Amino acid sequence: MDFSSFLTSLATSFVIFVALMLVFTWLSRKPGNHVVYFPSRILRGLDPLEGGPLSRSPLAWIRAAFAASEADIVAAAGVDTAVYLIFLSSVLGIFVMSGIILLPVLLPIAATDNSFKTAFDTNSNATFNNLDKLAMGNVHAGSSRLWAFLLANYWVSFVTFYVLWQAYKHVSDLRATARSSPAVRPEDYAVLVRDIPTDPQGQSKKEQVDSYFKALHPDSFCKSMVITDNKQANKIWEELEGYKKKLAHAEVVYTESKTTSKPEGTRPTNRIGFLGLIGAKVDTIDHCNEKINELATKLEIEQKEADKDKQQNAALVFFSNRPAAVSASQTLHAQMVDTWTVTEAPEPRQLIWENLTKKVYERQIRQYAVYGIVFLTVVFYMVPIAAVSAFTTLENLKRYLPFLKSVVDIKAVKTVLEAYLPQLALIVFLALLPALLMFLSKAEGIPSQGHVIRAASGKYFYFIVFNVFLGVTVGGTLYTSMKTIANKPKSAVNLLADSLPQNATFFVTYVALQFFVGYGLELSRLVPLIIFHLKKKFLCKTEAEVKAAWAPGDFGFATRVPKDMLIMLVVFCYSVISPIIIPFGVVYFGLGWLIARNQALDVYVPSFESYGRMWPHMHSRIVAALIIFQVLMFGYLGLKKFVYAPLMIPLIVISFVFSYACNSRFYRSFLNTPLEVAFKDTKEIPNLDSVYAAYIPPSLKPEKTENADHLEEGHTNVSKTETV
Amino acid sequence: MDFSSFLTSLATSFVIFVALMLVFTWLSRKPGNHVVYFPSRILRGLDPLEGGPLSRSPLAWIRAAFAASEADIVAAAGVDTAVYLIFLSSVLGIFVMSGIILLPVLLPIAATDNSFKTAFDTNSNATFNNLDKLAMGNVHAGSSRLWAFLLANYWVSFVTFYVLWQAYKHVSDLRATARSSPAVRPEDYAVLVRDIPTDPQGQSKKEQVDSYFKALHPDSFCKSMVITDNKQANKIWEELEGYKKKLAHAEVVYTESKTTSKPEGTRPTNRIGFLGLIGAKVDTIDHCNEKINELATKLEIEQKEADKDKQQNAALVFFSNRPAAVSASQTLHAQMVDTWTVTEAPEPRQLIWENLTKKVYERQIRQYAVYGIVFLTVVFYMVPIAAVSAFTTLENLKRYLPFLKSVVDIKAVKTVLEAYLPQLALIVFLALLPALLMFLSKAEGIPSQGHVIRAASGKYFYFIVFNVFLGVTVGGTLYTSMKTIANKPKSAVNLLADSLPQNATFFVTYVALQFFVGYGLELSRLVPLIIFHLKKKFLCKTEAEVKAAWAPGDFGFATRVPKDMLIMLVVFCYSVISPIIIPFGVVYFGLGWLIARNQALDVYVPSFESYGRMWPHMHSRIVAALIIFQVLMFGYLGLKKFVYAPLMIPLIVISFVFSYACNSRFYRSFLNTPLEVAFKDTKEIPNLDSVYAAYIPPSLKPEKTENADHLEEGHTNVSKTETV
Incomplete structure (x- = not known):
């Protein structure tokens, strides 16, 4: 890609971005679109436009996004979103601080040398353009100017260490603060027990769990909920819900038909065969009512049966206070380690029921x-x-x-x-x-949704790094030279380092495209807007259906984070070789931060809360990117015949030590809740009925709440202990 | 080594063994030697010879060793010794069960082939002897007889899996039973707290620890003991003890001199300079009395000072009940993971004081x-x-x-x-x-003696395997062919497999020497006997000095276990290549088991108790030896051009899976005490004063006990909680 086509591509992207921004400003002011642009505010019962539509100048959202404090973000979109914003701002901080030194120092050093000119003058001009002149490739091999580039690595690395350490501390505090708030969160009073062994005395699982935990936690055990096989109940419940929705829909259609066609209306009908295409024609309202009654009875029977005969080898155990639950979740219970596995309970909405009963x-x-x-x-x-x-x-x-x-x-x-x-x-x-x-x-077999998302995000990161980054950089050469690499692993680094500079322009364009077009689409929400209006016009009849049509969803961290990670990796790796990429990285993460704040405040609604469990994951991937960058620079400096290239090795070692130190200082408090945190601000005795009820799956709801009378004992038991 | 010299060496060893056995039988019957041969019995207040000397037939000790139950062993020498015996009997079981199949099957198969004859007839007869004829080397390359040797690997491996699984279960139960006994063990009520952060409010460490743990464990916290810098106090205390001993010695000398030389006696004198060689001559008794008084005062001052001004960043925290301590030791306490590190407390006699205060x-x-x-x-x-x-x-x-x-x-x-x-x-x-x-x-920086011994034993194992086993087997060839190996790691296995069979005879002799001479010396205790009699004759005057002279010591697992491991590794590796080694292995572990039982019952006194914490260590090394054996056999079968050699690979995989399964089933209950175990049989409320006192280092003893009045509060507090 030569320089003019690079500029053309950049300009095109920018024009698209400006257009999308204008579209956003225009569309978001129309009241009919508010549910698409401000769903989070609406769901929280706030006014979509503070101060009315007139005060909404085109850039008001930017002001609002800047003005929001971290506490506002946490209140609006939870700790996870706040942590995602910290991730964006940390990377932004790293690039800004790197750029402040690298741009004014390295660009002149590179530009005033002329390795390319001398090397390529005789061959061709095709691969030599103005951007390459500003890069490390333009420096003569073995030149003492390479010292500047070597030291630049140290600067970038130490900036990263500083920013990451501060960020980890900040996130850790944020997590502790959020977790120790006096609000009653069901997961704080529960532990998840898996791998319950078969009872030799033939007790039911429920009795077994109760007697086991009552014996080991005489003061704090409150109540247990054995996981049952709910497949059947879920199926009936879903069918029931489907008929309820269909009934509501049909009733609206019937009411409407009264006003439009004839006064007595047309009763809606449907066929009961495959996909409603074949079979006998029935009156929809009557049919639905009939089905609902039938299914409700069936569900009740199934609920009772599930509770009695379908108890599985896992349970949720509830404690009367937070520290007891925290302590229990971290203590080994059974002599046989593969039985009675006790862990912290996930949030009710994060639970993946079918995984709970999988054996160790x-x-x-x-x-x-x-x-x-x-x-x-x-x-x-x-x-x-x-x-x-x-x-x-x-x-x-x-x-x-x-x-x-x-x-x-x-x-x-x-x-x-x-x-x-x-x-x-x-x-x-x-x-x-x-x-x-x-x-x-x-x-x-992971029991919590948040953990699944972290795991998927990790896998996606590997895929993206391996295929996009390495794929583009080394391209076809890697596959053909597989044999050389197998014999001489060192040559892989050289090969990679060799092909790096040639791809700088490609990646600059890629980053620019990502932020201009990607962020433009993100902010303007054109796709959700179109889908919403189509649905509203042709499909939705009831209030609930309309609400479902504009349901904003969550941030989608599983794919969003790895994509940011790729950009981060690219900018890291080119930051010294071709520092001109840094401003693009800064714009990407700056704009990303701003837009994510807006979306956090106005649009997305988190589907769960893991109190920043994502952070150690992000942290270690930033460090991994840093180490990849350092190794590549080591290889590239070596290729440039710079005899002091081995000075990169201590830096790589320091990175590993840093990663290790961060882990040993912070990580375990993300894995387990510290007792300190659990003890803070827990004056009030919670309503343990609601804690228990929060964990009842919807398909079992009416039945299980009847059991709640047991709670009274537990509850009084607690207060007795607490007054001692 | 040819066959006749092998027999000569074997016969010599055997003669030495018989001679040592006779010496043992003869010497152990003399009452003057009882303190050397039955110190453990004497210390436990038992009669050295049950039923009097006449009933002590030469083989009585064998009967006694066989008759003792596991409970007797535990009572006499602790769980650690019982676990060591389980280790010996497990390896014995593996070799017996392997030998039953391998010897009758493989020996005829090897002996009736004649690869050596055809191969070596033209060259020389030097390397070909009768033992080699019974080994796998005698089978033709590519012969279908190798199937038998391949299947023998499977037999040995599955026997090992079975025996190890049973043994792990047995040890795990043994540990749980011992740990859940109602006896009050101080370490069950204490946790070790390290990395106490600097207090911002300027409290003393003691206040800080008390307030922190009182807040987090309001019901069960009892008392704390902050670790102080006792270097000075220890020094004074040791000096004081030295003078006390010297005084006692001098008094006995003085009393004796009254009876031997003149009636008024000669007061003993000594010089106070370097090593008692120079300096002024003083009356020893007066000098010692003077010094003792002086040092006692100094110690008292130092004790007070240590308690006030030398508090360090570590502490022992005592709880009012076992489950609370267990739970606390496994729960993360602080948000900053590198502060307030809480772990299970080691036994008082295992504590390594100077390591407690080392930072994370x-x-x-x-x-x-x-x-x-x-x-x-x-x-x-x-x-x-x-x-x-x-x-x-x-x-x-x-x-x-x-x-x-x-x-x-x-x-x-x-x-x-x-x-x-x-x-x-x-x-x-x-x-x-x-x-x-x-x-x-x-x-x-390990805080417990038992852990240090495990760590040292592990290191010694690596040393022995690398230097003795690999050193002897591959010998000089390895070093010279380092370059080949670096380029082709696969060739290392081949090289090793190639040189294995040549060394079979050497190792058979080595094993035989180990058990005949080693065990003969072990049982006859000639060296301790001579040292004791020399000391008694020339050095000891007081009762305490004599007792110190025959102090039996402990088993010395740090060197004993790796030595057994080496024999085990050798026998494993040759079990299929040269099955004739198996009987020698059987004798080694059989005799070892018998003698260790005798020593456990009569001689050694364990210096600490870790409830079989050594077992996972032994287990994983047996599995490691098995895997080394399998890899070598894979290489050797490959060398023998046996096309089905890759059938060894699934076996190696199974070994890893087995190791992993054992770990996940049993290991964590060795690392942490399960709550189940802590809860068993703890009806009585312990005397927490004695628990606290057990942890006071001897040099601080008189002072610290004064603090014990605090305990009363904690104690009553406890009973209150327990009655709820």
């Missing part, structure tokens, strides 16, 4: 199997795609689907198909990848 | 530094020894110590020196190695 060895086998599959997917993902691509050609299409021949032969269609058919498999695969990774992470 | 990062740095030193020691230990050997030649001796010339030139002395001087460095190094490893393990 099953979980381990699943985990390793999933790791194997992910490894194969990451490394060999091109193989099946190439195979499918070889099949999905225009010729095959014509041969196997002859009826399409006339359509395909139209010239315009043919051109498009020829361009996109080979990539179809790739596009489909990339679109399905996040779902596949979520599925795989869930299949590991 | 210091401990980690020390640990890695020690690992580095050990790695270098294991791999390069020959380098300094070779250097020293090059220096300690006869010529150098004569040159630098010319006054020895006349002595050295005597022919007999010269011969001896020429033989032993070059090996002097090696002998000294090997003698000092266990002490060096203990020192290094202690330097890691």
